[in-house]
Amino acid sequence: MFEMVKKLTVAFGVSGNEEEIREVIKSEIKDRVDEIIVDTLGNLIAVKKGSGKKIMAAAHMDEIGVMATYIDDKGYIRFSNIGWVSQFYALGQRVKFKNGVTGCIFYEEKLDEMKDLKLSRMYIDIGANSRTEAERKIRIGDTACFLGEAVQTGDMIISKALDDRSGCAVLVETIKTLPKTDNEIYFVFTVQEELGLRGAKTAAYGIMPDMAIAVDVTLTGDTPECKLMEVRCGGGPAIKIKDNSVICHPEIKRLLSDCAEKSNIPYQYEILESGGSDPGAIHITGGGIPSGAVSIPCRYVHSPIEAVNVEDLKNSVKLLTEALMR
Ligand SMILES: [Zn+2]
Known part of the structure; x- marks a missing residue:
């Protein structure tokens, strides 16, 4: 499992630029499915054909990142966020653009107080000496992801982009x-x-499945002085009850709970009080699609050191498999 996670997390795939990660996933699964489709927006859809229920299993392959917005005369690059990026998480990090150019993120040191730190007071240094030199490597609109190769320590995997690789x-x-x-x-x-x-x-909308199950990360309540939350790393996959984008369909919640109970898979329930996830869009498609989610407990979400438990990943595979067989 670690090797697969490492392979998928290292690939570039900032939202809107998912070509590289899509190719990596495609090469992994192409001989194991009946059909592969890439739709207009770039979703990779792999179909195992059958005559029974039509089920959609979804995981997002994009990752958060930054986009170059302005290059100054000295070659420093100002940037904007793609997805939610914390200025505190971004500070002091390395980034890699889609074309492989790397740089680092720092801030204007005349800032009086750290609490006033904003992404707009920060810049990327790619080692260019002038605007012209920087523009030979990077153009406005280019995106970059954080660097943070996967490592395993005990049962935990630490990496960038575990959300949602x-x-x-x-x-x-x-x-x-x-x-x-x-x-x-x-x-x-x-x-x-x-x-x-x-x-x-x-x-x-294109598939119109009978039901949908997404697999994504969720926050945890198991780190020092954090917000109270029932979910913890190592407690098993979390069956989503709600987040800000969806109240999961009771039948999907029941199906996942039943599968976990019958197969002795450890599980927990997830109530996420901030943020949304793919079921939020799926469940209100067409006349409505019963949707739910298997959530992977993840610490430090949207930082380059996201952390998940490897047993939780294995148990998520078991739980999803059981649910797809019903
Ligand atoms: Zn996610």
């Missing part, structure tokens, strides 16, 4: 190990989730 890894493993079923399953690696669940919306 860990979910992508769960889908890839499920595709590879899924026993024969009558159900027709659409594994969808969605785009632009971090910008407002955009890919999931068109994918769900």
